[in-house]
Amino acid sequence: MRLLHTSDWQIGKVFRFADDDILPVLQQERLEAIGRIGRLARAQGADCVVVAGDIYDHLRPSERTLRQPVERMRQFPDLRWHLIPGNHDFNERDGLWDRLVRTGLPDHIVPHLAHAPVPLDEGGTAWLLPAGLGHRHVIGDPTAWMEGAATPEGAIRVGLAHGSVRSFGEDAPGHNLLAIDRARQAGLSYLALGDWHGAVKIDARTWYSGTPEVDGFDVGGAGGGQALLVTLDGPRAEPVVELHVVGRFRWERAQAVLTCADDIAALEGRLRALDPDDPSRVLVWLAVSGALGLPDLEGWQARIVDGLGSALRLLRIDGAPGLAASSDDLEAFGPGGAVRAAAETLARQAGEGDDAARAIAAAALQRLYLLARDGAGGVA
Amino acid sequence: MILRGLEVEQVRRFGDAVRLTGLGPGINLLGAPNEFGKSTLLAALRAVFLLAHGSKAGPVAALQPYGGRGAPRIAVDFTLDGCDWRLEKRFMQRAFARLEGGSERLDGDAAEARLHDLLGVEAGRRGTEAMGLLNALWVTQGHSLVQPDFSDPARATIRSCLEADLDAMTGGDAAGRVLSRVDADLAVLVDKRDNPRGRFRAAKEGEQEAAAELARLDGRRQALEDDLSAMADLRRRLAHEDDADRREKERADLAEAGRVRDRLRDYDARYRTARAVRDHAAAQLVAVRQDLAARAAWESDLAIGVARIAELDAALGAAQAAQDAAAAAHAGRLEAVQVADAARRAAREALDRAAGRVERARLTHERREAAAALDRLEQAAQAVTRARAELDACAIDDARMGTIRKAERALDAARAAGRAQATTLDVALADGARGRLMLDGQALEDGRIVVTDNAVLRIEGIGTITIAPASHGRDALRAELVRAEEGLRRALEAAGCVDVAGAEAALAVRRRTELVFQAAQTVLGGLLAAAGQVPATATEAARQRLADLDVRIARIGEAEADGAAGDPLELLDAAREAMQVAEDAYEAAHRALLAPDGTMRRAADELARLRAEAQVARDGVAQLARDLEAARAVEADDALSARLAASLDAAGMAEQALLRIEETRPDGTEALADAAILRLERTIQDGHARLAALRQEMAAREARIRAAEGDGLDERIAAQERLRAAHAAEDAACEREVAILKCLRDAVAAAERAATERYLAPLARAVQPALSALFPRAVATVEPDFSISALSRRIDEPFATLSDGTREQIAVLARLGLADLMRARGRPAMLVLDDALTYADSGRLDRMFDILTEASGRMQILILTCRTELFTGLGARRLAVEPVGGQDRSAG
Known part of the structure; x- marks a missing residue:
């Protein structure tokens, strides 16, 4: 199967250095990136798009900001969009995701708020193990549960998580810290990660997609502006990952x-x-x-x-x-x-x-x- | 420049041509009265040098003669840089200009241009004066007080004069332009008080507004987070309240509590029953014991009652005897009282009799007194009656006596009158002649004889002598005498008297009789005085009293018919003493009768009490006996003992049964069980209410949360932070811009100031010597516009605050300095003062003369004044105005 891995859209992000002319352009381009992702997925024959958290930049966006990415995704009913909350848009009770669900999402836009395996296709050959965040800072590894998560024998297990695989010094204690070998430990075919804004390959089965539209001068990895096209030929097969530029700036x-x-x-x-x-x-x-x-x-x-x-x-x-x-x-x-x-x-x-x-x-x-x-x- | 001559024609008051003569180097003085035309000459001087000949504008027109049209013509001779020049101009009609000097002869505009070149002035605009320093140096009347106001060309001239001294003096204008540009740029950002304005102010205000908005949004976010936190708490509480297990347990607890209470109630019922049984048995036992005790008590009481009756009977006998004794004593005392009473009555009768006798004696004495009084009254009445009769018998009284005496006096008067008319005969008889002389038959004696009527004197032995007195009115006198004699007679007759002496005697008798009458009246009045009665009534009353006394005496007399002998009073006293003795005896007996009454009553009471007590005792004993008999009839003593044994058994068994039940007592009390049930019921009930309240609060919180989230709080905060940062950046940029501009301004201003100070130095130096001469130790502050702004002596004194005189002197010195500066730079310089220095005091004026004199060595000075006397000490050339062509119009 093929899926498109993306994350850290951070819709609604405000750039303080930008003046009134530039800011709307930068913000608008982040939305446009969704369309480019959808078109890329469609063009590449991907079944679905997995978005590894931080769809929104703010926990409490305006109604318009909340709906704008949904409306972009709505334009691609042939794709299933799997979303998880990240640290910017974590699943707070009565929060953003409840609002989002209340807006009445179309069937092909699927927020995953619980840590439980869900089938990725109708046949049940591939299963998604979503590990969205329930808090901005989660103590412990939000992907730890994946090891014990049961999926049908022979199914492709795709992890979807948001967090860091290593701590960045004392200032950033081990919040949302993910085991670097989670894919291997949990028998995942692929672990789609979000949080880092540059695309980074951690190992053969573990990737950060980076943000699709660069949003800063200091981003790691390849610098962002890309989405990952992931081809999974079987539960044991090593995923084939292609970087596609979707960013403009x-x-x-x-x-x-x-x-x-x-x-x-x-x-x-x-x-x-x-x-x-x-x-x-x-x-x-x-x-x-x-x-x-x-x-x-x-x-x-x-x-x-x-x-x-x-x-x-x-x-x-x-x-x-x-x-x-x-x-x-x-x-x-x-x-x-x-x-x-x-x-x-x-x-x-x-x-x-x-x-x-x-x-x-x-x-x-x-x-x-x-x-x-x-x-x-x-x-x- | 030296002015050597000035001609004017058709200029204001000067119609015909006149010439100012006497001009030369040094100080030139034209002294002339007002209206002479001094200012006109100065105007002509300015016009010929500074006004374009072709102009017909205001300044030129103002030169025309008064009251008419004309063509002003002005010519001037002057020396400049060693060359002599003649300049002539006519204005208005047939205007021309001509400048001649050296080998040059120029006309019209060429002459004007050359002139400007010579003077260093620039052509003015449309008919105004050409502009240069000369304007400032030729001061017209009234302007000497103010400092020169320089035109731009004048300033340029000064500056060029000054800058010629400084090789590097360039860029002054450039600095000014930079400064004005910087000031303009700065004015966009800050106002005069250095407060931000425009975009700078907008940035600051925007930042503040954004910060305020941010604070508000943060507050709202905090509220939202509080709501979310509260919401989470509410959910936990809701889950807790809504927990089925917990609710099931609460219901089970309630049921168990109910069962506990039922058990407690069952026990309570059984316990109550057993206790009632026990209480009943105990009561039975008590009843039996009471019966036994009652029966024993009855028997005891019966014995006591019988003994008591015996005691009482004995006492009764004693009491009866005591009462009898008391009764006998009482009878004795009663008899004694009766005897005493009889004795007392007898004594009373004796006393009454003795008293009767004493009364009779008193009445008898009283009757005697009354009889005597009656007698005295009657005698007094008779005496009065008698005296009144005697008085009535007296015919004479004082009135009649008065009449008699009056008639007598009338008779005496008549007689005296007759004697007064009579003839007097004084008889002196010789011895032995007595009797021999006879008048009307009567012998005469020695002495005087009065003859009132015809008389015959006979002298014995001699004969007779008839005497006829020659009396006037003898008949009338005689008639009067008769009437008097008749009056006396009638008066006497009325009084019943024969003569006057008799009348006097009768009157004396009447007086005595009146005294007797009055005495009798007085006696009678004394007797009647007390009664206030008439004699008859008094007499009658006395008689009546006498009769009354007789009746009373008669009465007593009857009672005392058997009266004993002796003194009644003594008898009375004896009777009284006997009476007192009898009374005392009676009192004693009576007291004795009353005294034994207590004893007797006590004896009777005691007897009655004992009788009653004995009766009660007997009744009680009888009743006891009956009750005992009846009780025994109902229940024999044996039966009673058997009942006691049975009751004891029953009580023991009941007590045992109660103890057995108590052993089965459950824990707790019914009240506690009820409280537990109430509590549990309330818990369950409150649970529902809490659930409802929680759901309600959650709904409210949720609504608020949704409202806040719909606003996109976080996004708005981010946007606001960006806005604040933008404003802050703008503010910083403005701050920086202002700092840059200020830095630039300060640098340029400081440089310009330094440069100005440098190039002003020569001007200050030029002014300073004269200034020091006039104001020792004073330093003038020269401004960049070449004005003197202040004088520093001990303190700074702004120009405007100086006195008129000082200001005028400084203004003159400033011009002198400027002229010096120009002269030193080879420019034409010449000073004209019109009516100047009029404010100077004599000391200052002298120093000003010294200064002007000193300066006149370097330049020509022309002074116009109407106060020639002030300037006599100046040693100036005297100028005159003379007609051209020989006419004498000079002044001087």
Whole structure:
């Protein structure tokens, strides 16, 4: 049998760094990903889609947010959608899943709220062992029950769970911690996991699908934006897993040290090359350092901040190139007079004191440069 | 620049051409009265240098002669940079301009352009004055008090003057533009008080609003979580309440409690029965014992009763004897009383008799007294009657006596009158002549004789002498005398008297009789006084009393017919003593009679008591005997003993039976069992109610939860957090922008200030010497607009607060400084002061003269004043206005 493994849709996610223009686009694209998953499953002849938790980002989404993914799935009545609660949308009593059930789900959308095997097909050749979360943090392994879960002899056992297979230090104690060899211990043909946002293969039978639409600059694994097409030829057969891209946006982190105009040009080229066809599919978080002269700072502003900032879907910049005002730069303010004196004062301030004060002084000098140039055409 | 001559024609008051003469280097003074035209000359000076000849605008039109149209013509001769120039302009009709100097001769606009070039001014707009520093230096009347207000070209001129001194002085304007741009940008973000505005303010407010909304949403989420937690709790409680096993157990417990109570009730019934049986047997036993005891008591009482009767009988005998003795004593005492009573009656009679005798004696004495009184009354009445009769017999009384005396006095008067008219004869008889002299027959004696009527004197031996007195009215006197004599006679007759002496005697008798009458009346009145009666009534009353006394005496006399002899009073006292003795005896006997009464009564009471007691004892004994007999008849003593034995057996058996039942007593009490049942029933009942309440509360909570979840709380919170972060970022960006702009502004402003201070220094230096001369140790604060804003002596004094004089002096010094500055830079400089320094005191004025004198070595100064006397100490050139062409119109 064939199934499509996905997880961590996190519908309704709010991106704090995004402005009012970008946020709806990012949110909308997460919904669009469902359609792409459905179409992929249909195209690949998958019987069903298993969603390994975190369908929603919030435990209490708005009614519209609650219904939107359902409506997307409704468009694929030929597929059965198996859903389990994750840590973001855990099955709280009187909570999200009760609401969802109350909305009247169509038959092909199946939330699995209990830890009990259910047949995946009418013939009962494949069984799903769902291990959704009942709390945000579950003490103990939510998949432990799978070992003792009885399924008909010879049936394909597919585990569906949400959690981490290892602890990430002391800050994240063993909540929702899954046994890394659960598939082997519980005799699973395949264990479909959710939680990690990048697609990761744990072992031959254990995979994280990752989120279908990347939602952050720091995602593990392959980085997300994919769904897994899993082919199970029998209970003993090793599953065949194919990664398919279903995401639209590309999220990149970049760093640059700028000291001259060439550096600026190189950075621009590098970022534009991320998606030369459609830079609007790219979100970049740029960490920049270095120092530039006054004309180069103007170039930085024009080519990177304003230019690339408009081309890319999002350009988030940490830091700014410092000011390295040369004597030549100061000459641009003329040989003397109050403006030149002010520029010298600011240049001096930009080189001393705390970082914040220096940055302000540098920015002021840059501004003075622009103003003096604009205001008195002869300067510079 | 040195002005050497000025001609005007057709300018305001100057119709014909006049020329200002006497101009030269140094100080030039035109002193002239008001209305002379000094200001007109200054206006002409400004016009020829600064107004375009072709203009017909207001300033030019204002130059035209008063009351008429004309073409003002002004010519001026001046030396500039060592070259002599003549400038002439006519305005309005046939306007022209001509500038001649050195080898140049220029007309019209070329002349104007050259002039501007020479003066360093710029053409003004549409008919206004050309603009430059000269405007500021040529002060018109009334403007000397204010500091020069520079036009842009003037400022540029000053600045160029100043900057020529500083090689690097460029960018001043650029700094100003930057500053204004920065200020404009800053004004978008913060207001004048540095409060955020625009998007900066919106960001701050947005952040606050978002934070508030977030707090509200967090509150709602907390409420939702509380609801969810409460809901979970409610479910647990519901499951607990709804637990079938628990409810079954509750029902079983209730049934068991019912059974426990039934057992307790059964036991209680049996116990009660056994206890009743035991109580009955015990009661039977008690009854038998009571019967036995009663019978023994009866027998005992019977014996006691018989003994008692015997005792009583003995006592009764003694009591009877005592009573008899008491009765005998009483009879004796009664007899004694009777004897004493008889004696007392006899004594009473004797006493009565003695008293009767004493009364009779008293009445007899009283009768005597009464008889005497009657006698006295009668005699007094008779005396009164007698005296009244004698009084009535007296004819004379005081009235009649008065009449008699009056008649006598009338007669005497008549007689005296007659004698007064009579002839008097004084007779002196010689010895032996006695009797020899005879008048009317009577011998005369020595002495005076009155002859009232014709008389015949006979003298013995001599003859007779008839005397006829020559009396006037002798007849009337005689008639009067007769009437008097008749009156007296009638009065006497009425009194029954013959003469006056008799009348006097009769009156004395009457007086005595009246005294007797009054005495008798007094006696009678004394007797009657007490009674207030008339004599007759009093007499009658006295007689009646006498009769009464006689009757009473007669009565006593009858009673005392056998009266004993002796003194009645003594007898009476004896009778009284006998009476007292008899009374005492009687009292004693009577007391004796009463005294023994207690003893007798006690004896009677005792007897009665004993009799009653004996009767009761006898009745009791009889009753006891009857009861005992009856009881024995019903139940013989043997039968009673048998019944006692049977009752003892029955009581023992009943007690045993009760003990056996008590041993079967179940645990607990019925009350406890009831309480347990009540509790269990209530538990079951409350369970239903709790279940209903839980379901109700759950429904309410669920509704709230659904409402909150439908709102998408978490999503809204995330959105709000994003909004807050966005506002915070915007706020930070604005903060940064403001910081950048302020940093820039501060830097540029500081630089500009430093530059300004640098290039203002020459101006300050130029002003300072004169300033120091006028205000020792004072320093002027020069502003970037070249005005002097304050004077620092000991403290800063803002210009506006200085006195008029000081302000005017500073304004003049500022102009002097500017002129110096221009002159030093090779620019045309010349100072005109119109009516200036009028506020200066003499000390200041002298110093100002010194300063002006000193400055006049470097530049020409023209002073126009109407107070020539003030400026006499200046040593100035005196100017005059003279008609051109020989007419003498000068002033001076």
